[in-house]
Amino acid sequence: MTNYRLEELRTQIDRIDMQLLDLLNRRAAIVEEIGKEKDKQGTIKYDPVRERELLNRVAANNQGPFSTETLQHLFKQIFKISLKLQESDNSEMLLVSRKRHPQDTIVDIRGQKIGDGNKYFVAGPCSVESEEQVRATAAEIKKHGLTLLRGGAFKPRTSPYDFQGLGEEGLEILRKVADEFGLSVISEIMAPEDVEMSLKYVDVIQVGARNMQNFNLLKAVGRIKKPVLLKRGLSATIEEFKYAAEYILSQGNDQVILCERGIRTYERATRNTLDITAVPILKQETHLPVAVDVTHSTGRRDIMIPAAKAAIAIGADMVMAEVHPDPSVALSDSQQQMDFRQFDTFMDALKPVVFS
Numbered sequence: 256m257t258n259y260r261l262e263e264l265r266t267q268i269d270r271i272d273m274q275l276l277d278l279l280n281r282r283a284a285i286v287e288e289i290g291k292e293k294d295k296q297g298t299i300k301y302d303p304v305r306e307r308e309l310l311n312r313v314a315a316n317n318q319g320p321f322s323t324e325t326l327q328h329l330f331k332q333i334f335k336i337s338l339k340l341q342e343s344d345n346s347e348m349l350l351v352s353r354k355r356h357p358q359d360t361i362v363d364i365r366g367q368k369i370g371d372g373n374k375y376f377v378a379g380p381c382s383v384e385s386e387e388q389v390r391a392t393a394a395e396i397k398k399h400g401l402t403l404l405r406g407g408a409f410k411p412r413t414s415p416y417d418f419q420g421l422g423e424e425g426l427e428i429l430r431k432v433a434d435e436f437g438l439s440v441i442s443e444i445m446a447p448e449d450v451e452m453s454l455k456y457v458d459v460i461q462v463g464a465r466n467m468q469n470f471n472l473l474k475a476v477g478r479i480k481k482p483v484l485l486k487r488g489l490s491a492t493i494e495e496f497k498y499a500a501e502y503i504l505s506q507g508n509d510q511v512i513l514c515e516r517g518i519r520t521y522e523r524a525t526r527n528t529l530d531i532t533a534v535p536i537l538k539q540e541t542h543l544p545v546a547v548d549v550t551h552s553t554g555r556r557d558i559m560i561p562a563a564k565a566a567i568a569i570g571a572d573m574v575m576a577e578v579h580p581d582p583s584v585a586l587s588d589s590q591q592q593m594d595f596r597q598f599d600t601f602m603d604a605l606k607p608v609v610f611s
């Protein structure tokens with residue numbers, strides 16, 4: 256073959272490649288149109304019967320030299336990426352998506368505007384144990400100028416024989432003490448039927464990690480008009496976390512704070528693995544404020560300061576930490592709660608970073 260002939264054939268190939276490129280993108284544009292129509296009609300995207308027909312048509316019309324099997328494989332890939340194209344459009348349409356709602360959502364907790372660019376702290380005991388315990392802790396957090404008091408009244412414990420929390424009595428204590436100090440209350444509710452009852456006590460309902468996919472609870476807190484702090488599930492992907500928040504927004508409540516609290520990995524040096532990069536990813540992909548729970552993610556008092564600094568540096572709006580007057584006798588999480596002296600050191604280390 257002369258060089259001239261080779262050049263000529265290559266020119267033909269180049270032209271065909273450009274035609275293929277053009278055809279593929281024209282096909283993709285039509286696929287997107289079909290996706291929008293299907294969205295309007297509410298029909299599902301994947302249609303295996305139609306896909307089978309297209310593959311049969313490839314077989315019937317194939318003249319070679321490629322084998323039918325090879326071409327069907329190739330077309331199958333085209334179908335796959337086409338479906339992806341329709342689905343990615345779909346995920347951008349989620350209510351939590353920043354593409355759909357570019358402005359930051361601000362969650363208003365009695366005038367504290369989470370997501371406004373300032374940094375907020377929420378602190379308090381793992382469990383509400385007594386009025387005295389909550390009052391001492393409230394005084395401690397007030398001393399540092401903080402306004403958000405946490406405390407568990409309904410505790411999701413691994414063992415049914417461990418302390419389960421004081422229930423409604425715990426919420427009553429939180430409300431009473433918070434009012435004495437002018438603080439807001441954040442507390443976990445585990446059952447959809449308790450949501451209504453909790454509204455007279457709490458300012459923010461926490462949905463715990465173990466309930467991130469309790470879809471009835473998510474729908475129930477979606478129907479109320481109070482902020483929700485949604486914690487990431489123990490083994491939830493960021494996508495699953497976003498869909499959990501979507502459940503809440505889909506019911507009309509957009510006052511949602513996403514809380515990264517560590518995920519379960521093979522690593523045992525920390526209680527969980529703090530997925531710090533989840534913070535900027537959630538900030539980029541959603542419009543919701545993001546919190547980091549440095550207590551449950553690390554399970555280690557000795558690294559809470561750097562973990563909190565990292566959370567703030569990477570863009571978290573809020574840091575959550577557990578503090579207890581006497582952690583060694585706490586009824587839950589006694590290993591990881593800070594005592595007041597440690598909390599003073601924690602806040603003294605963070606204040607210059609946050610309020611400079």
Ligand code: PEP
Nearest residue numbers: 407463464465486516551
């Ligand atoms: C809590 O914050 O009290 C708690 C139980 O945390 P998590 O749901 O993240 O385990």
Ligand code: MN
Nearest residue numbers: 381577587588
């Ligand atoms: Mn705890």
